[in-house]
Amino acid sequence: MGYEKREEREVNRTRHIMAYIRMFGGVGATEVTLPKDVWPLSMDSENEKKLITTMKQAMEMLKDFQDCLKK
Numbered sequence: 001m002g003y004e005k006r007e008e009r010e011v012n013r014t015r016h017i018m019a020y021i022r023m024f025g026g027v028g029a030t031e032v033t034l035p036k037d038v039w040p041l042s043m044d045s046e047n048e049k050k051l052i053t054t055m056k057q058a059m060e061m062l063k064d065f066q067d068c069l070k071k
Contacts, residue, residue, distance in 0.1 A: 008041055015039035 015035040022033045036044045
């Protein structure tokens with residue numbers, strides 16, 4: 001698991017460089033290119049907000065929270 005995290009950080013650096021080259025390399029791009037558009041990684045979904053839209057989701061989250069308090 002640690003190896004995969006290190007590899008993902010290295011790929012993250014590479015995709016940032018690729019995005020910067022595309023935006024500022026004199027290609028003439030007018031739209032913004034985000035690194036996650038160049039090369040999607042699992043770390044991108046870690047910071048996404050997960051909206052609760054149903055009562056079932058709310059109850060599951062409450063149950064998870066209660067389980068964490070019991071530990």
